[in-house]
Amino acid sequence: MRDVSELILGPAGSPGTEITVETGAGAVVRRSVLPGGIRVLTEAMPGQRSAAIGAWVAVGSRDETDGHHGSTHFLEHLLFKGTPSRDAMEIASAFDAVGGEANAATGKEHTCYYARVLDADLPMATDVILDMVTSATLDADDFDSEREVILEELAMNEDDPVDVAHERFSALVFGDHPLGRPIGGTPESIRAVPRDAVHEHYRRTYTPSELVVTAAGGVDHDTLCEAVARAVAAGGWSLNPAAAPAPRRSPTTNGLDLLPVQGSAATVRRSTEQANIILGGLGPVAGDDRRFVLSVLNAVLGGSMSSRLFQEIREKRGLAYSVYSFASGYAETGTFGLYAGCAPGKVAQVVELLDAEWARLATTVMDDDELARGIGQMSGGLVLGLEDSGSRMSRLGRAEITMGEFVGLDETLARIRSVTAEQIRDLAAELYAAARHLVVVGPFEEDVAATAFGALPTAA
Incomplete structure (x- = not known):
């Protein structure tokens, strides 16, 4: 175990790569690369009775291709609507029954599905979150109803002049660059995008090599790695033992x-x-x-x-x-x-x-x-x-996906x-x-x- 304050994550590493770092006050950060190129990072915090977990996909609104605009945020909604083993009510009830909370956030460069629960309920949270990420059904009826929900969300944002100002500011600063597009899409793009396009975006971008799982609090790293591997395998994702994580986003080839x-x-x-x-x-x-x-x-x-x-x-x-x-x-x-x-x-x-x-x-x-x-x-x-x-869970995700250093x-x-x-x-x-x-x-x-x-x- 290294007692250092800066961890250069560098190249994402190959399966089996393991790094352990003490961060002070008994806290320990560990990073492992699992088969398929899945990265797992944890920060064990002594005395914590809660745990937070996030499943990050290094794909944001800027990564949408023509005909898919708004798909990333659409998926954030649809993944809570159900899988072959859980419907929307069962997903919501799983967290409510233990006093936990679950949510998601879409950014311009990543999407995160996260939960915060008691440490004893972390296995449940891991299983449910990864079931959503790997096995969303994207049912046609759910797609149509959620389209209306997203349109209401966009209308709500349009009623907030501060949101309007920030969106227009991004559009002016970035112009035609993909970063200038609204994260949630526009009413026009949400009405126009078909289910097949969102499904294609999901299958193309939600892959093991793009997945980063982070957790902090009352968490055991080895136990979490085992739970992640089981959940992802149960979701039917192919886990090539030799696959490496996707490279981090290049700062030099983005228009x-x-x-x-x-x-x-x-x-x-x-x-x-x-x-x-x-x-x-x-x-x-x-x-x-x-x-x-x-x-x-x-x-x-x-x-x-x-x-x-x-x-x-x-x-x-x-x-x-x-x-x-x-x-x-x-x-x-x-x-x-x-x-x-x-x-x-x-x-x-x-x-x-x-x-x-x-x-x-x-x-x-x-x-x-x-x-x-x-x-x-x-x-x-x-x-x-x-x-x-x-x-701390969020800091691990940003370090791995964006910064390349912890x-x-x-x-x-x-x-x-x-x-x-x-x-x-x-x-x-x-x-x-x-x-x-x-x-x-x-x-x-x-x-x-x-x-x-x-x-x-x-x-x-």
């Missing part, structure tokens, strides 16, 4: 030439009481070494009540209730942006303030107290966020504490110099976004 090279603005009309504003652009890739700098940058600029955006826009001027900055990273690119909700008549003023605070961070080195506050916020938030098994808590804290004010200024300047995009959602007849955007210095 970066499709990304917009100039800034843009869009006004989306909605009958709302507020205007919802997002100003931003491209950001670092998920695995960028500067992601720890970005996390502190975010904390200082818009991540807390003491952040610059909160203090300047809400506390000093009373122009917004909600104001923050955000970032998302993907294999070969990312996004960075600032959000505020304000009165429709204050859009120009708020956009100007968002831009000014971003520019100030990009041109001036912050003082030691502000830096220490940002580092302290990130450090404390990280530790508190990893108190539950679900967070960084232990002590090493992560060390990297955060090593961030300097100069690094934050330089990254903020790089982000500010890139093409920026502005989205405004609200009750407007005129193109307020274009007007506000045109008044910004070097916005285009």
